[in-house]
Amino acid sequence: MPFEWVVALRFLREGRFQTALIVVGASVGVAVVIFITTLVTGLQANTIKRVLGAQAHIVVTPRQEVSRPQLAPAAGETLLPRIEARAQRLRSIDQWQALAAELERTPGIGAVSPIVSGAGFALRGDASKAVNLIGVDPARHDRIIHLTDKMIAGRFAVQAGDVVIGRDLAADLGAAVGDRIRLQTAQQGAAVSDAYTVAGLFDLGSRAANRTSVFVGFRTAQSLLDLPGGASEIDVTVDRLFGAEALAQDLAARTGQSFDSWMKTFDQLVAAIHAQDITTALIRLFVILIVALGIASVLVVWVVQKRREIGILRAMGASRGKIQRVFLLQGAIVAIAGSTIGSLLSSLMLFVFLKVARNADGSQIFDLDLSPTLYVTAALVAVAVGLLAAAVPARSAARLDPAQAIRM
Amino acid sequence: MDGPLLELDAIRKSYGTGTEVETRVLHGIDLSIRAGEFTALVGPSGSGKTTLLNLIGLLEPPTSGSYRLLGRETAALPEQEITLLRASSIGFVFQFHHLLPAFTAVENVLMPGLIARGPVTAVDRRRAQALLADVGLADRVDFLPRKLSGGQQQRVAIARALSLAPPLVLADEPTGNLDTHSADDIFALMRRFNEQAGTAFLIVTHDPRLARRCDRIVQLVDGLIAGDRTNEAIATAADSTMAR
Ligand SMILES: Nc1ncnc2c1ncn2[C@@H]1O[C@H](COP(=O)(O)OP(=O)(O)OP(=O)(O)O)[C@@H](O)[C@H]1O
Ligand SMILES: [Mg+2]
Numbered sequence: 125m126p127f128e129w130v131v132a133l134r135f136l137r138e139g140r141f142q143t144a145l146i147v148v149g150a151s152v153g154v155a156v157v158i159f160i161t162t163l164v165t166g167l168q169a170n171t172i173k174r175v176l177g178a179q180a181h182i183v184v185t186p187r188q189e190v191s192r193p194q195l196a197p198a199a200g201e202t203l204l205p206r207i208e209a210r211a212q213r214l215r216s217i218d219q220w221q222a223l224a225a226e227l228e229r230t231p232g233i234g235a236v237s238p239i240v241s242g243a244g245f246a247l248r249g250d251a252s253k254a255v256n257l258i259g260v261d262p263a264r265h266d267r268i269i270h271l272t273d274k275m276i277a278g279r280f281a282v283q284a285g286d287v288v289i290g291r292d293l294a295a296d297l298g299a300a301v302g303d304r305i306r307l308q309t310a311q312q313g314a315a316v317s318d319a320y321t322v323a324g325l326f327d328l329g330s331r332a333a334n335r336t337s338v339f340v341g342f343r344t345a346q347s348l349l350d351l352p353g354g355a356s357e358i359d360v361t362v363d364r365l366f367g368a369e370a371l372a373q374d375l376a377a378r379t380g381q382s383f384d385s386w387m388k389t390f391d392q393l394v395a396a397i398h399a400q401d402i403t404t405a406l407i408r409l410f411v412i413l414i415v416a417l418g419i420a421s422v423l424v425v426w427v428v429q430k431r432r433e434i435g436i437l438r439a440m441g442a443s444r445g446k447i448q449r450v451f452l453l454q455g456a457i458v459a460i461a462g463s464t465i466g467s468l469l470s471s472l473m474l475f476v477f478l479k480v481a482r483n484a485d486g487s488q489i490f491d492l493d494l495s496p497t498l499y500v501t502a503a504l505v506a507v508a509v510g511l512l513a514a515a516v517p518a519r520s521a522a523r524l525d526p527a528q529a530i531r532m
Numbered sequence: 533m534d535g536p537l538l539e540l541d542a543i544r545k546s547y548g549t550g551t552e553v554e555t556r557v558l559h560g561i562d563l564s565i566r567a568g569e570f571t572a573l574v575g576p577s578g579s580g581k582t583t584l585l586n587l588i589g590l591l592e593p594p595t596s597g598s599y600r601l602l603g604r605e606t607a608a609l610p611e612q613e614i615t616l617l618r619a620s621s622i623g624f625v626f627q628f629h630h631l632l633p634a635f636t637a638v639e640n641v642l643m644p645g646l647i648a649r650g651p652v653t654a655v656d657r658r659r660a661q662a663l664l665a666d667v668g669l670a671d672r673v674d675f676l677p678r679k680l681s682g683g684q685q686q687r688v689a690i691a692r693a694l695s696l697a698p699p700l701v702l703a704d705e706p707t708g709n710l711d712t713h714s715a716d717d718i719f720a721l722m723r724r725f726n727e728q729a730g731t732a733f734l735i736v737t738h739d740p741r742l743a744r745r746c747d748r749i750v751q752l753v754d755g756l757i758a759g760d761r762t763n764e765a766i767a768t769a770a771d772s773t774m775a776r
Contacts, residue, residue, distance in 0.1 A: 127646045138634040436630050439591060440644045440692075441619020443612060527591040530626060531582065 127446060131437070132453040139426060143458065146422045150462020150506060151469055153415035157408050158470035158502050162494065163477070164404045168397055170490040172365060175393060176386055178269045178328040180237075180359035181368045182375075183389075184223070185382045186215045214242050214311075216354025217381060224358055226379075232363050232371055235267035238355040240345035244309040246289070246338055248297040255293065255338045257307065259345020268359045271326055271339070277301045278324030282341045286323035290334030294325050301325060307338070311350035320344075412505065415462075416513040419455060423517035427451065427524075434521055435529025448522035455514025456507050463506040467499050535603060536564040537699060537732055538588060543597035545583055545755075557583045559755040560597070567699055568730040570723065572743040575752035581736045582704055584752065588734065589702050590618040602699070619648045623693030623731075625703035630689065631677040637664060637688045638673040644696050663691045667721055683714030687721065694725055701725075703735045707742065719745065 125133075136143045197203040217223060220238055227236045240259035245252050262282055266272050271280045271288075278301035280288055287305065289297075299305050304319045320340070328334055346352055362368045365386075372383035387394045427434070434447055471494065483489055545558040557580045565571060575581050586592050587599065590606060599606045602621055606614065623644075624630075631640050641660040642652050649656075664673050667687040677685055686706055693701045703722065707715035719742050726733050735746065743749050751759035 126651055130646060134634045432630065433632055433634075436626075436632060437643070437647070438615075439589065439618070439624045441615060441647045443615040446647065525592065527586040530586075530591065530630065 127442070128449045128453050131450045132457060135426070135430065135450070136454055136457060139429075142422050142426060146419050146458050147461045147465065149415055149418040150459055150510065151465035153411050154463045154466025154502050154506050155469035155473060156411050157505075158467060158498060159473045159477075160404055160407055161498055162470070162474055164400060165495075166490040166493055168400065169493070171393070172397075174329065175390060176365070178271075178274070178330070178333060179386060179389075180268050181362045181365065181386050182360040182372050183384045184217065184227075184358040184360065184375075185356070185384070186217045187380060187382050188212060214349060214351065214356055216351050216356060217358065220355040220358065223379060223381065224355075227358065227360055227375075230375070232367065234361040234363055235264065237261065237264040237268050237359045238342075239265065239357050239359060240342060240349055240351055240354065241356055242309065242311070242345075242349040242351075244307055244338070244348065246293060246297060247306040247308060248299055248303070251297050253293060253296055254336070255307075256336045257309065257345055257348060258337060258339050259342045259349075260339055261342050262339075265339075265359070268361055269328075274326045274328055275324050276327050278322070280326070280339075281323045282339050282344070284341070285318075285320050285344075286341070287320040288324045288326060288339040289322060290337055291325050291327050292331055292334040293336070293338070294322070296335065307340070307348060309348050309350075311348070412509055416509045419458060419510060419513035420516060423451060423455065423514055424520070426454075427517045427521045430521070431524060431529045434524050435526040438524070438526035439530060444522040447524075448518045451518035451521050452511055452514045455510040455512075455518070457510075459506040459510025460503070462510075463503040466506070467502065537567045537569070537602065539564045539598075539600045540588070541598040541600075543584075543587060543594045543599060545580070545587060545592075546595045549595060557755050558587075558594070561755075561757060563750065563757065563760075565700075565732060565734065567732055568726065569732045570726045570747040571732075571734050572746040572749045573734055573736045573752060574738070574740075574743050574749060575758075579752045580755045581752055585702050585704050585734065585736060589622050589624060590614050619644065620696070621698050621700060623696070623698045623701040625686070625689045625693050625701060625706045627705040627708040631685055631692070633677050636674045636676055637669060637680065637691075640677070640688055641692045641695050644692065648696060660691075660695060663695060664688070667691045681714075682710050683717060686710065686714075686718050690718070690721055690725070694729075694731065697729065698731065700732045700734065703733060705736050705738065707737065707739065715739065715742065 217238075224236050224238050227233055237260060240257075242257055244255055244257040246255045247253075260282065262271075262280055266280065275288075276291060278288070282288055287307070289299070289305070294300065297305055299322050301322055301324060303322050305322060306319050326334070326337075328337065340348070346354060349356070362371055368385035369387040372385040372388075375381075376383040437447060438444075474494070478488055478490075481489055540561050540563040543558055543561040543563075544556070547555040547557060561584065573581050573584065587594050588601075590601070593607070601617060604617065606617070609617065631637075632643065635643065638657070638660050641663055642656060645656050645660075646652055661670075661673055664670065664687075667690055669684060669687055669691070672680060672684060677688070680688065689706070690701075693703075701722070706722070707718050710718060722733055722735065723745070725731050735742075737743055748762045749759070750757060
């Protein structure tokens with residue numbers, strides 16, 4: 125073993141109590157950081173999964189129609205125009221097939237599903253409910269909202285006169301799978317109030333969605349909403365969730381259509397997540413700081429206690445650099461020991477936490493996702509912090525005047 | 533080697549230079565020591581003996597003057613070179629044994645080699661054990677310093693100082709806190725290595741009996757060399773020149 129290792133290990137062994145103290149400090153620090161990070165990441169992923177489970181990440185709609193002043197002021201005249209916002213009617217996206225194809229080719233985009241959606245009524249007997257008619261290609265749309273997984277009765281099939289409705293709407297209409305309901309829209313010339321068979325019931329996890337969403341075939345919706353050959357909306361999922369807004373803005377600028385990302389729709393949620401991220405980062409920072417100060421202060425005392433030995437080692441030919449490395453190594457060894465113990469400790473803490481903290485119905489709050497990257501990162505950060513904390517004591521050890529140290 | 537082992541020329545040393553409490557310790561020391569010389573450095577307390585030894589041992593630089601060790605002017609050498617020169621040419625024996633308390637006797641002896649040459653080999657270990665046997669500690673090699681008597685600790689320190697076979701060993705009151713009997717043993721041990729291996733010794737001592745047994749006595753008073761006698765003159769003059 126080289127000199128630095130021999131001496132560092134022996135010093136650590138000799139100062140058992142101090143060594144134990146800083147190893148415990150580093151372990152707790154690493155454990156807390158891993159625990160908090162895993163917990164917050166898990167909770168956030170869980171929340172996002174719930175919110176976005178039945179939601180497109182980006183929704184493409186036709187550009188808003190704007191009113192433009194028709195009169196140009198004549199020379200020498202000033203015009204005070206009063207421009208009124210136009211009522212937005214249901215329109216199709218220009219060239220939606222080409223746009224959908226282009227989106228599918230765009231890197232970072234997962235699934236693409238053109239839909240036709242608009243307001244209507246679902247009728248059965250005396251009941252009449254305002255609903256949102258959504259015409260989809262079931263295979264394509266399933267990749268966006270995974271409706272197949274959310275069916276509680278029947279199938280997600282919307283071909284030829286079939287309709288799939290939510291659990292709560294079914295209750296309101298008193299309809300079950302196999303029953304027939306009628307759909308009605310206000311569009312001119314629409315095929316008014318045809319009868320459709322309820323092919324399946326879904327539960328999207330939200331009462332509002334379960335009450336208003338009505339899935340029909342793409343063509344059915346086109347005719348119901350009077351958009352022959354058109355698509356009123358394209359739903360898109362993205363690979364990087366938090367890149368959605370940037371991607372949406374980029375695409376909006378390129379295509380001229382209107383792109384709304386989930387981050388805009390759920391801006392409160394995004395703000396909450398960001399606030400949580402900042403809080404976690406601050407907690408981590410303070411924990412790291414405290415651990416670093418702990419290691420540093422113990423090592424500073426250590427160097428003072430070891431002045432004589434350092435002097436002897438220098439007299440025996442150890443260079444300043446060698447002495448410095450001895451103490452840096454001590455910091456690193458403590459950090460490695462600390463991150464090993466801390467990793468085990470944090471896994472235990474997470475395990476216990478998930479056992480104790482449960483949802484009201486007794487199910488697990490979220491899936492434990494132990495990320496190896498997190499452990500490796502934590503270990504690397506710990507070693508860096510250990511080295512950094514040891515840097516000041518190591519320098520003072522290296523600068524020690526051997527002649528003075530030996531006189532003592 | 534031709535020329536002296538070391539040569540001091542007008543060496544001065546002050547502490548706290550440039551501050552209000554400047555302490556002048558050495559006021560112009562001229563001293564030359566030949567290879568294999570066995571020299572006593574005597575003088576009253578506070579006369580600058582330890583300071584001189586530290587300068588010679590390259591543990592601190594002089595304030596002014598020239599110091600040549602093994603023919604090399606040391607003033608101009610960078611820190612790194614100084615460390616190398618010290619490691620290769622000087623062994624230290626300190627008054628208070630100054631062994632490394634966390635290391636066993638044999639590990640203490642192995643330390644200079646570990647520093648200068650890297651990881652310890654089986655050959656190194658055997659050599660260190662032989663050296664400890666040579667100083668009479670064959671059955672104490674794996675003892676920690678605190679389990680050894682003062683005399684035994686000083687024997688370990690001597691074995692350690694000699695482990696890289698340096699041309700010069702500096703000993704600052706090596707028998708200072710030993711009883712007369714142990715002091716005689718330690719002194720005899722150093723003398724034996726001096727005669728066997730030709731190692732030069734510079735020994736600070738307050739004991740006139742021991743000083744008289746050296747080849748040469750250098751006397752330091754108030755930071756100046758007040759006397760420098762060799763062999764023949766010593767026997768008669770030592771007692772009177774000794775300052776306690
Ligand atoms: N770092 C320092 N700062 C100021 N003065 C110092 C320092 N080191 C030593 N001195 C002074 O230098 C003088 C000589 O000290 P030194 O230790 O060399 O004497 P000595 O001859 O070895 O004495 P002793 O026989 O008691 O060991 C003393 O007056 C001491 O106070
Ligand atoms: Mg002294």
